[in-house]
Amino acid sequence: MADDSTGKGPGTTKLQFAPFCSALEAGFWHQLTQKKLNDYRLDESPKSIKGYYYNGDPVGLPTRLTLEFSAFEVDGPTPLRCCTATGILYNTNTLEAFRSIDKKALLDKEACEIWKEIQSGAALQNPSILNKFILLTFADLKKYHFYYWFCFPVLCFSEGIPIIQEPVSLNLKFSAKQISGLQEAYDNLCSTNNTTAVPYFLVKYSEEEVRVAPIHEWEAFFTDFKTVTVGVYDPCTLAQHPGWPLRNFLILIASKWGAQLDVVEVLCFRDRTLQGTRSVQHSIIFQVKLPDLSASTGCPKSVGWEKNQKGAMGPRSVNLSECMDPKRLAESSVDLNLKLMRWRLVPTLDLDKVVSTKCLLLGAGTLGCNVARTLMGWGVRHITFVDNAKISYSNPVRQPLYEFDDCLAGGKSKALAAVERLRKIFPGVNAEGFNMSIPMPGHPVNFSEVTLEQARRDVEQLEALISSHDVVFLLMDTRESRWLPTVLAASQRKLVVNAALGFDTFVVMRHGLKRPRGESAESSPSSSCTSASSSSIPGMPSLPGASLFSNIPGHRLGCYFCNDVVAPGDSTRDRTLDQQCTVSRPGLAMIAGALAVEMMVSILQHPEGGYAVASSSDDRMNEPPTSLGLVPHQIRGFLARFDNVLPASLAFDKCTACSPIVLDHYEREGFQFLSKVFNSSHSFLEDLTGLTLLHQETQAAESAGVRPQQDSSLTNKTLEKFLRLWESPTSVLPPCPSGAV
C-alpha cells in the first residue's frame, strides 16, 4: 500500500480518511449577505444551515461538502442522489470575535452532541445526524471579504483503526451478478425510504444475492455477529481511502456492538454515471478491526477543523468584491457591453484608446451635459468639467445632469453638481469639477490688482487642465469664451472638439492640430503663407490644382475662429436678451453633443488621430478611413431640413486664435499678451493678425472700382463662395453661434 509510511505502528496499517473539503457556491455568499443585512443584523446566535455531498464524482475530484444558495432552507430539498449534512452557522459581527471564538469548545460541543445521539439511539433512527458541520464566518460587507472556517466534527478511536484487509475495488471482490444485485438492492432501499440517496446501510451477500437494510434493523438483519458488512455512501474517489462520513458511523458501530464484533467489513459505496452508463463497481471494500467502545461513557476525542489552502490549521478567506460589489459589477458590465460592439460589429475597434482618453469639458450646460453622457456611454472614465454658472430653474429640463433640487437655494455650481451626478450614474467614473471663469477677449480684467491676479490664476489653471487632458471640448455659450482655450490648446497641440448651437443649426468641428514643434518648418503651407504679402485668400493658393475642400490634412485644418474676419469681443453687449441667450430647438444640444463625442471617437480610431485628413461630404461613398467611418473636419447640421453637411476648411493665417503670430505672442509673452487681449477692444487682435489691413485693402479695391487682376478675382470669387457657404440664412455663422443657456 502506497500509504504505508503514514500508517502507525509496526505491522498494522491504520485506516486513514480523506477529509471533507468545503465547497461554497457564490450563491451561498449572496444569501449570507442578504441574511446578515435583513434578518440576522447583529444577531450572533447559531443558525441552522445545511450542505450536501455526492458519491458520483469522477476520479481526481476532492471530497466536497457543498453549500449553496439553498443552504439556509434547512427543510428544502436536497439535490438528487446527494446526502445531506446539517450544520450550524456562527456568523460573528467582528473579525475579533471570529478570531477569538473558542474553536475547541465549538468542536467539543458538537462532538458531544453526536455522542449523545449515538448513545440515545437517535442516530440509529436518523443516521444523517452523524454528518454535522460547523461553519464560522465573518462577513466584511464593506469590502466584500468573507472569512470562514469549516469544521466537520468526528469522534476518534484513541488507538486508530487497524486494517485487516486492504481496500480493493468492488469488482475484484464481487461478481457482476453481485454488483448488479447490490445496485438493485440499494435502489430499492432508496425508494422504500422515498429518497435518492441513503448515507448508511447494512449489507449481506452470498453468491446468489445481495441484500441491504437500514441500520436500525441491525439486530434483525445480522444473525451472525462475528463479521458484518456495512455500507456507507462514500463521497471519496481515492482507491485506498474512505471519505469522512464513515468515521462517526464506525464509532456508532463500536459503541453499539463493539463487544460482540470481531471484524467489520466496510463497503464504500460509490455510484457514478459517465456518458449515460452507471457504475458502482469502482466502490471499494475492506475489513477493519473495531476497538470496543461499548463500555466507554465519556465522549471520545474529536477532530474536524478544516485546514486552509496553505495546509495550515487556520481559517480561509475569499474576496468577492468583483462579483458582489455593485460598483465593480457596473464597471465590468459597462466594459463587456462595449466589447460586445467590437466582437460583433467593429472587430478592429480600439476601445482602450477611447476608454483611456482624458476629456476636458469647458462648459457644463446643455452641450456639456449631453457630451458627458455620451462619453460615459463610450466607457470614458476621465471627465473634467469647467463652468462658473449655477444651476437655474430653467436648466434641468434641458440639461440632463441636473434636477429641480439642484436649483434650490440659489442653485448648485454646475461643474460640481455635474460631477456628483456622473458618480451617481456610474461610480467608476473619474470626474472632477472646477467652478471657474475663463477670461475672454474684450472683457477687461484690469479693474484692480485682485481681478488681474484672479485672471492670471484662471489662465494658469486652464493651462494646467488642458495640459493634463487629451481632448478639450469647447461647449460654452459665448463665442469669445472659446478664444483662450483655442489658443492654449493649439499651443499645446491638444485635440479640440468644438460644438456650437444656433436656433436650429449647429456646428461640430475639430480644430486643426498644429504639427509638433520642430516639424512645422518643412513645407508647411501655413508658415509660407504668413510671410506672403499678397492680399489673396490665405492658405489656399499655395495648393495649385488641389480642390479647395478636399484632402486637407489635420495640421492644416482651421479652428473655430479661422473663418472669421473679425476678432472676438464682448458679444453680449448691445444685444437684447433673446440675442444674448440664444434659444435653440431642444433636441439640438443632444444631437450636437452626441456628434461631438462620436467625432472624437472616430478621430481616435484614425491611425493619425487629429492629423487625419478631413473627410468631406464627397467621401460618403468612398472607403472610410477608420473602422467607424469618416473623420470630418466639421459637421454642420440644419434641423429645419434634417440635414448635415461635412465641410472642411483651411487654417487662416490671419486667424485671431490659431495663427502663428498669435501663438507666437502667447508663447513668448504669456499672460502679459493674454491680458492685453482681454483688456483691449477687438481691434488689437485684428491689427496684430493683419485683419485690419485685409479690410482696408478690400475696401480700397472696391471703392477704386478697379477690376481686380485675374488671379485675385479668382480668389475673390473663392472667398465669396467660401463665405456664402456659411451665410445661407439657416446656417450657423462661426461668429454668432452660442449655446442655449
Add this chain to the structure above:
Amino acid sequence: MSADTALPAASCYLDEETFRLSCGLFLEHSHSLNDGWTWEMFSGSEKEGYMKKTVMVPCRLSSTPCQRRVVDDTDGLAEDEQLSDQDESAGELPGAEGQAVLRYEYHVLYSCSYQIPILYFRASTLEGRSLSLEEVWKNVHPNYQQRLRQGPWDTITQQEHPLLGQPFFMLHPCKTEEFMRPALETAHAKRMGVNYIVTWLSVVGPVVGLDVPLSYALAVGAPVPGTSASASAAASTAASAAASTSASAPD
C-alpha cells in the same frame, strides 16, 4: 414569410410553451442518463424556471486563479495553536487539501425578448469566488481558444441572471439564428422533428465547456404541441420576425 406553402416555415424562434416542453423531454433523458440536469423553479412557480447543471472541472491553471485572491490581511488569522495538533494520530489523510477544482454552473433560460433559449454560465472556485471572463478563457484548452474566439458565437457578455439577480456570463443570442436556421431547415426539409434545446445546446454548449452526449440527439424528439400552442407559436414567430430588424424573414 410564406405561411401558405405546403410546409410551415422552419422557425428559428421558440415560444415559451415549446421551450418548456422541449426542456421537459430533455430533462427526462437526462434523468435516465443521470446526466445532472435539473429544472429549477423560480419562487415556487412551475412555469418560471430554468434548466441547470453543475460540473466540477479540475483547474487547468495550477496556482491561478483557483487559489489566488485570498484576502490579504489575514494577520490575526494565522494558525490556531490550540488546534494544530488535531491531525496527529487522528486518522486524517494528509495532503488532501488544496486540490484545485472549478465549479461550472450552466443555466438554460428562456428569453422573451429574443424568443429563444439563452445559455447563462459562471465558473467559480470552491471558495465561491466567480472567475472573470479572462480567467474562464484561460481555463479553456489552448487548442480550442483560437477556434472559439473566431467562431460565430464568440459573444460572451456579462449580464445579471434574470431570475437570480446574480452576475452571470451569457452567450449573446444575436448569432443564434445564424447556426439554428441551417440546422432547423435541414431537419424541416427531411420532415424530422428535432428538439430545439438539443440542437441548440449541442452547438453552444461546447463553446463554454459543456458536453451534450450524443444520445440526446438520438433519444430526445420534438414536443408534440397542441393545436392552440402551435397556432400561438406561429403567431409569435411572425410577430418577432416582423419586429426584429436583424432577422430576415424565413423563406
